[in-house]
Amino acid sequence: MQPWQDKSLDETREKFRKFSQEQLAGEGDAWRQRDRDREFSAERWLKCCEMGVLGMSMKKEYGGLGMPYGHTIAAIEGMGEACHDTGFFFAMSSQISGIQLALQTSGTEDLKKKWLPDLISGKHFACLGFTEDTAGSDVFSTQTEAKPVEGGFVINGQKSFTTNSLDSTCCLVFARTANNRSPFDFTAFMVDMSWDGVSHGQAFEKATLRTCSMGRVDFKDVFVPKDHIIGSVGSGLNVLKYSIGWERVMLMGIILGPMGRVLEETIERVKTREQFGKPIGKYQQMSSKVAEMIMRRRVSRTMVYDLCGQLTAANGAIGNYLQDVAIAKLYVTENWIQFMLDATQIWGGRGVCHDWSIQQDMRDALSSTIWAGTSETLRNTIAKIVGVG
Numbered sequence: 601m602q603p604w605q606d607k608s609l610d611e612t613r614e615k616f617r618k619f620s621q622e623q624l625a626g627e628g629d630a631w632r633q634r635d636r637d638r639e640f641s642a643e644r645w646l647k648c649c650e651m652g653v654l655g656m657s658m659k660k661e662y663g664g665l666g667m668p669y670g671h672t673i674a675a676i677e678g679m680g681e682a683c684h685d686t687g688f689f690f691a692m693s694s695q696i697s698g699i700q701l702a703l704q705t706s707g708t709e710d711l712k713k714k715w716l717p718d719l720i721s722g723k724h725f726a727c728l729g730f731t732e733d734t735a736g737s738d739v740f741s742t743q744t745e746a747k748p749v750e751g752g753f754v755i756n757g758q759k760s761f762t763t764n765s766l767d768s769t770c771c772l773v774f775a776r777t778a779n780n781r782s783p784f785d786f787t788a789f790m791v792d793m794s795w796d797g798v799s800h801g802q803a804f805e806k807a808t809l810r811t812c813s814m815g816r817v818d819f820k821d822v823f824v825p826k827d828h829i830i831g832s833v834g835s836g837l838n839v840l841k842y843s844i845g846w847e848r849v850m851l852m853g854i855i856l857g858p859m860g861r862v863l864e865e866t867i868e869r870v871k872t873r874e875q876f877g878k879p880i881g882k883y884q885q886m887s888s889k890v891a892e893m894i895m896r897r898r899v900s901r902t903m904v905y906d907l908c909g910q911l912t913a914a915n916g917a918i919g920n921y922l923q924d925v926a927i928a929k930l931y932v933t934e935n936w937i938q939f940m941l942d943a944t945q946i947w948g949g950r951g952v953c954h955d956w957s958i959q960q961d962m963r964d965a966l967s968s969t970i971w972a973g974t975s976e977t978l979r980n981t982i983a984k985i986v987g988v989g
């Protein structure tokens with residue numbers, strides 16, 4: 601049996617679909633105002649924490665439920681089917697993967713005990729800072745610097761394009777600790793946003809995933825005690841590999857939900873919208889698009905749940921699966937965009953007006969080939985693993 605055929609995953613998806621319908625979605629087209637206002641709701645975040653979403657795949661000793669990774673994906677998929685706030689689920693999956701799972705993989709026991717229970721319960725809310733204005737795909741250009749001092753390091757610099765930047769209470773940040781043009785020049789730190797010198801910087805108004813914030817995080821002479829290093833001095837790139845690796849898996853949940861919802865709505869649409877005296881679904885050019893949408897969703901789900909099953913069986917050893925992870929992220933995100941282009945075409949004028957939700961899903965899909973590694977850098981990674989490029 602394939603992991604995605606596991607009935608318990610469907611039960612989780614259904615349970616969270618219902619929860620999302622009742623507790624998150626709101627009435628009618630409430631999604632529209634939230635998208636317009638770029639609303640991130642701390643209250644709804646806490647409801648998700650109470651439902652155990654943030655700790656589902658985390659170890660029990662840190663306040664988690666210790667469930668297989670596929671259940672977190674299934675919960676996010678179910679919630680995204682019933683509620684349009686894909687940005688909100690992006691914020692959630694980003695914290696679970698980029699911060700919590702990376703910390704669980706690479707942090708010291710003390711750090712895990714200090715931060716993970718509070719992240720899972722909603723007492724803390726985290727962001728992940730690696731991108732800078734001059735360091736996008738090329739993390740080697742990182743300029744944020746951490747200089748050793750008595751008892752720890754002092755960080756100076758600025759992170760950019762940081763998801764959750766406005767609302768976060770802590771940050772997993774990558775800084776340069778050496779200048780040797782070597783992979784060992786970087787170190788990861790866990791920083792409390794209430795510490796002196798850390799501030800939420802300029803917010804960006806993005807066109808995509810609008811129900812979570814994104815912007816800059818500023819560091820000015822921020823003292824970080826040495827027990828807040830994740831991994832060891834010089835191991836930052838390795839920690840980043842886990843952070844981004846987990847993001848490439850767990851963020852796929854935010855895609856599967858909208859795919860299910862849009863497919864359901866689009867099938868209904870082609871059956872009921874009549875032109876030239878019959879439903880548009882009767883025209884082969886429309887039915888082919890629906891067939892392709894079904895195929896894209898099916899293959900994406902299969903890939904994601906299969907990968908989660910493999911990672912669960914391997915006890916979360918994501919370092920051994922980096923090529924599979926890159927392939928899944930590349931394939932699923934590029935498919936999502938094509939899936940949404942087909943949906944937009946089927947919905948005609950209604951596909952590009954703010955009064956209907958298809959345009960929001962299209963905008964949400966567009967950024968997926970940029971975050972957590974662009975499609976181009978993923979192709980580089982996939983080829984490099986076999987010594988090409």
Ligand SMILES: Cc1cc2nc3c(=O)[nH]c(=O)nc-3n(C[C@H](O)[C@H](O)[C@H](O)COP(=O)(O)OP(=O)(O)OC[C@H]3O[C@@H](n4cnc5c(N)ncnc54)[C@H](O)[C@@H]3O)c2cc1C
Pocket residue numbers: 694727728729730731732735736737738760761762763764808809814967970971972973974975976977980
């Ligand atoms: C919605 C969203 C959320 C994000 N959240 C976070 C976050 O939480 N934390 C964080 O640190 N960052 C975050 N980012 C930033 C994201 O990681 C970067 O946008 C991404 O790494 C690309 O960097 P860039 O935008 O500077 O593009 P650039 O690196 O400038 O790339 C521009 C273009 O050049 C291409 N390119 C670059 N180098 C190569 C190469 N070697 N070969 C081929 N093509 C190349 C790229 O693929 C891309 O098409 C987020 C971005 C988005 C859109």
